[in-house]
Amino acid sequence: MSRLYTVDAQAVAAERAFRAIAILALVLPLCLLALLFGGTLIDGFSRLSFDFLSGFPSRRPEEAGILPALAGTMALMLLTAAMAIPVGVGAAIYLEEYAPPGKITTLIEVNIRNLAGVPSIIYGLLGLEVFVRSLQMDRSLIAGACTLALLLLPMVVMASREALRTVPRMYREAAWALGAEKWTGIRRVVLPMCLPGILTGVILSLARAIGETAPLITLGALTYVSFLPTSLKSAFTALPIQIFNWTSRPQAGFHVAAAAGIVVLLTMMLLLNATAIVLRMRLQKKVTW
Amino acid sequence: MVEPRMKVQGLKAWFGSSIALRDIDLDIADKQVTAIIGPSGCGKSTFVRCLNRMHEVTPNARAEGKVLLDGKDIYDPAVNPVALRRYVGMVFQKPNPFPTMSIRENVLAGLTLLGTRAKDESGLVERSLRQAALWEEVRGGLDRPGVSLSGGQQQRLCIARALAMEPEVLLMDEPCSALDPIATAKVEELILELRRRYTIVIVTHNMQQAQRVADTTAFFYMGSLVEHAATTKIFGNPTERRTADYVSGRFG
Numbered sequence: 001m002s003r004l005y006t007v008d009a010q011a012v013a014a015e016r017a018f019r020a021i022a023i024l025a026l027v028l029p030l031c032l033l034a035l036l037f038g039g040t041l042i043d044g045f046s047r048l049s050f051d052f053l054s055g056f057p058s059r060r061p062e063e064a065g066i067l068p069a070l071a072g073t074m075a076l077m078l079l080t081a082a083m084a085i086p087v088g089v090g091a092a093i094y095l096e097e098y099a100p101p102g103k104i105t106t107l108i109e110v111n112i113r114n115l116a117g118v119p120s121i122i123y124g125l126l127g128l129e130v131f132v133r134s135l136q137m138d139r140s141l142i143a144g145a146c147t148l149a150l151l152l153l154p155m156v157v158m159a160s161r162e163a164l165r166t167v168p169r170m171y172r173e174a175a176w177a178l179g180a181e182k183w184t185g186i187r188r189v190v191l192p193m194c195l196p197g198i199l200t201g202v203i204l205s206l207a208r209a210i211g212e213t214a215p216l217i218t219l220g221a222l223t224y225v226s227f228l229p230t231s232l233k234s235a236f237t238a239l240p241i242q243i244f245n246w247t248s249r250p251q252a253g254f255h256v257a258a259a260a261g262i263v264v265l266l267t268m269m270l271l272l273n274a275t276a277i278v279l280r281m282r283l284q285k286k287v288t289w
Numbered sequence: 290m291v292e293p294r295m296k297v298q299g300l301k302a303w304f305g306s307s308i309a310l311r312d313i314d315l316d317i318a319d320k321q322v323t324a325i326i327g328p329s330g331c332g333k334s335t336f337v338r339c340l341n342r343m344h345e346v347t348p349n350a351r352a353e354g355k356v357l358l359d360g361k362d363i364y365d366p367a368v369n370p371v372a373l374r375r376y377v378g379m380v381f382q383k384p385n386p387f388p389t390m391s392i393r394e395n396v397l398a399g400l401t402l403l404g405t406r407a408k409d410e411s412g413l414v415e416r417s418l419r420q421a422a423l424w425e426e427v428r429g430g431l432d433r434p435g436v437s438l439s440g441g442q443q444q445r446l447c448i449a450r451a452l453a454m455e456p457e458v459l460l461m462d463e464p465c466s467a468l469d470p471i472a473t474a475k476v477e478e479l480i481l482e483l484r485r486r487y488t489i490v491i492v493t494h495n496m497q498q499a500q501r502v503a504d505t506t507a508f509f510y511m512g513s514l515v516e517h518a519a520t521t522k523i524f525g526n527p528t529e530r531r532t533a534d535y536v537s538g539r540f541g
């Protein structure tokens with residue numbers, strides 16, 4: 001019985017070391033993020049005001065506002081979501097529930113995974129060629145939204161498939177055994193069960209997409225826009241573009257404006273992420289299995 | 290002998306290229322309980338899933354042969370398997386009430402999934418829950434989630450859900466294997482009650498259960514039907530040596 005009381009000092013030390021590393025790995029990025037956000041906030045604080053949010057860009061840095069960029073980002077977000085979500089969720093449902101397992105399906109799967117990893121500037125080049133030039137959309141809001149939707153699509157497909165896969169097969173079989181058509185079972189049983197997962201995945205991908213700068217610059221989104229987008233064909237700018245533009249100006253006043261713009265963009269993203277979390281918690285309270 | 294409700298003739302079933310059922314011939318008597326017994330992997334689940342054409346929803350699975358329900362072959366190409374499943378209900382091994390639905394919605398799920406509504410929904414809910422011997426326990430909280438019930442209650446809810454469709458035949462694949470003895474006794478009592486109105490096929494690993502609930506018992510072994518006879522005969526004086534060995538616990 002004396003073995004019960006012996007302590008393997010080495011194992012304990014290893015255990016402690018691993019814990020320390022794990023905690024460090026968690027805390028370090030969080031600290032960096034806080035530092036970044038805090039620093040930006042301090043830099044841009046003097047410009048953060050209602051006037052900044054509702055103002056138009058100006059040659060004088062202390063008067064430059066962010067409204068067209070904010071409106072552009074909002075419009076892009078809505079249009080992108082309206083295009084990417086139905087198609088992406090639909091594709092996920094097809095792949096997960098209907099596609100016969102086989103070489104072609106595997107090929108499609110692998111490609112979607114690869115597409116999610118393609119650098120966003122490539123999507124910008126594609127958008128430039130296809131939407132701006134071939135389809136003659138010009139450098140318009142709709143061209144930007146189409147490009148971002150393409151970028152978002154693989155992420156939406158993957159997140160939705162992940163969510164669909166969390167629903168055990170027995171619930172599908174239960175629906176079919178009651179005499180449900182395949183699609184009815186999916187719509188009435190499977191989708192309600194994985195809705196929180198799909199929503200979370202979609203919102204998180206969307207939050208990433210609205211921060212994208214490279215594809216919009218490649219498309220040729222304007223950097224100086226003193227009007228609000230009025231139609232799908234309007235020229236537009238977006239928050240990341242505006243920020244990029246301000247940071248590349250020599251005057252210090254624009255750098256302050258850029259910092260304030262970054263705070264606005266980060267706040268939007270944090271809000272989106274918070275929405276995802278709240279939605280998931282609310283829906284999951286109703287849905288436990 | 291009661292006229293059979295279902296007649297299985299030369300039924301074969303495969304998963305991909307491996308055969309799971311070889312040439313099964315079996316009559317299922319009307320308003321009686323037919324028990325299916327046999328060692329694990331002998332094809333019991335596959336067999337009952339062929340009776341409502343659920344076997345073929347598994348990728349690469351297929352079946353061949355005839356299964357007559359009231360004289361009509363359910364494997365006839367003109368038969369719509371989706372419609373058939375409303376007449377041949379099924380209860381699974383693991384209780385699986387729909388997690389997003391309340392108790393009431395679970396009972397009505399079959400109709401909802403068909404896109405129809407009952408004329409008297411509350412009446413149907415009460416009748417089905419009463420038939421499943423669950424009414425008294427849940428009458429006060431029909432809007433609670435179905436998954437908030439205990440395992441045994443969930444299984445009876447699944448039975449109520451199947452009964453609400455007013456099936457002709459009820460298939461049960463080890464309906465008690467996830468339940469404790471008390472819940473099991475309740476479900477067994479229920480089966481004896483349901484037997485007056487429904488034709489029941491039940492898969493079980495529990496020899497006592499087969500003897501308590503079944504009128505006839507079929508013994509399967511490695512994808513073949515070895516023997517089908519009155520339950521008393523199967524357990525008292527079986528014709529086949531393998532049946533005797535299995536029911537006395539010498540293998541399996």
Ligand SMILES: Nc1ncnc2c1ncn2[C@@H]1O[C@H](COP(=O)(O)OP(=O)(O)OP(=O)(O)O)[C@@H](O)[C@H]1O
Nearest residue numbers: 304308309327328329330331332333334335336347
């Ligand atoms: N989805 C599947 N894919 C491939 N083979 C399967 C599948 N399901 C069952 N099988 C095989 O078919 C045979 C019959 O399986 P079945 O599930 O009908 O057995 P069972 O008698 O119900 O067993 P148990 O008592 O363990 O439930 C087994 O050999 C099994 O390995």
Ligand SMILES: [Mg+2]
Nearest residue numbers: 333334335462
């Ligand atoms: Mg089985």
